Amino acid sequence: MTPDRCFSLLLALRSDTTVAALAAATGVSERTVMRDLRWLQDAGFPVLARRGHYGGVSMLPGGALDTSRLTPPEREHLALTGLDDEQRRRLGVEAVSDRARRKVAGAGSGDGLIAVGDLVVSDNRPWFGPEPAGVSPAALIGDLRRGVRLKVHYERTGSMRWRTVDPYGLLAKGGRWYLVADEAGAPRLLNLLKIDRWEPLRTPRRLRPGVRLAEVAAELTSGWETGGDLEVRLRIQGHQVERAQRLLGSRLTLGEPEPDGTAPGVLRCRVLEDVRQLLPFADSATVTGPPEARERVKALAQQILDHYR
Amino acid sequence: MTPDRCFSLLLALRSDTTVAALAAATGVSERTVMRDLRWLQDAGFPVLARRGHYGGVSMLPGGALDTSRLTPPEREHLALTGLDDEQRRRLGVEAVSDRARRKVAGAGSGDGLIAVGDLVVSDNRPWFGPEPAGVSPAALIGDLRRGVRLKVHYERTGSMRWRTVDPYGLLAKGGRWYLVADEAGAPRLLNLLKIDRWEPLRTPRRLRPGVRLAEVAAELTSGWETGGDLEVRLRIQGHQVERAQRLLGSRLTLGEPEPDGTAPGVLRCRVLEDVRQLLPFADSATVTGPPEARERVKALAQQILDHYR
DNA sequence: AGAGAACCTGACAGGTTCCGTCAGGTTTCG
């Protein structure tokens, strides 16, 4: 397997796909794709496969390379560089191929472009990347596979505590990941975003006999609505809208700006304490509801003031 | 080149290194490393090379795969999976190799481990990754190489504006990246973190005759001290230390915890307004100096209080 | 200017590994 096909596969595996589709996309046989997938598995990538109708392959998010950091052109190059002309013709991507060829040539040889080395002066280059909140599914999967009990540091109503659980596995629902486990014999869903660390224990997990993951998950979510999330209504001043969108991301939904320049919005919070994220905006962000959210912001501000007196 | 060696190289290129070091680390010849690096360049990765004394190779941050997202075990696997026993012996990593071997076997074959597919129930899997603030050097480099004028959306003292510049190139200094450019014939440093978008123009860049990047950069930083960064001293309560480290990242340097459980630290800010980041911690974080930072935090809290009255 | 330390390239021979094809298999759902 070549690196470019490796990257192509990693990209494609971000969503559900099939071996046949991967083979068509990469221009190799299905047997080769199988081998590549096996290689990825052996290398520790959490590749998920499902046989039969509606089967296919995908990969757990979080543990994979964050290919979203690739610029679009880099993605294109990586996906196409390794294909020869005949393969490209078969794939019907000849037009794109010509463009990629020109671009690759541009990046590599002196064809009127300035060399990278002539555009950079440097002395040191630290590397940093923000750590994601919570635990990723792929990080947990290793210990889950061993079938042992887990001790998880879990947040509930603002306080973090250690809990010992017998895990069935993971559930992905509504865009979130949960650990499905028994705690003292009672089934529980633990939101992975609320786990900040965990430890595997030496003892095997103790599951109720004859009970499987899918059943427990169904049981726990059967009376489940999409409610439970706290929606904080707010207004943001126009000049802070972009910053807010950048910092709060998909949790923030903004409406059309009003004549006075402010934009109404909704911030989805897990708990009331999440309103703390709005404090850096000071008086540029106004919580309009619910009342307890307004009160909490005020209380926090009062806390700060008292603290510095 | 194999994917695992590709990943190894990408990891190693995050900091300055040499071809010889890469060859030793990966167990291949220097010629092979050269070829690999050429492959990476052709694939669009911004590989930087420098000949002669203090030369070496590295890669611009931001455009590469964000390998920091790999879990440590995954990094280890990827780096070692492709080596045979003799290469490992040469590298003196035999003990580690045995552990990786066991782990790889555990991940791939049914040796008492539960299969991944038996541990996951899922219905949809959104992919999300936080967007980095500012612009990455690698994203800019493509347009810089074309030697054209750029229109950049740049933040200065809180407001974003479009500015048209003639770029010389990039400067990395003090852990930050700057665009070195003339604006209306006057040289400027534009912090990449303050650029949120840019557009290349069609017109070629207009540089002062005989003036090169290194000279402009030196000229602009000659009277430059490491000052200009504001170091806010603070104390953080023990139970918020991990969260603070997670949220504030490398900007926060913490010392040894004191007997009362709090940890002293320094938060590096570009401007005083950056203390806003501390507001979500309310009274769990205490600014101890400089005085203007304390005053600013108090003023912001007062602002919030007044706003909700 | 010279020496040494760095990256850089082309060419060649050998061998390793990858690939596609073929044959078989298991699993899942309607």
Add this chain to the structure above:
DNA sequence: CGAAACCTGACGGAACCTGTCAGGTTCTCT
């Protein structure tokens, strides 16, 4: 039951990768 999916082993051929060797350019320091 049939179709759609993933799954594995084996084989022969060829593609490509690799290390070695020979040469080169660039950069810094003395």
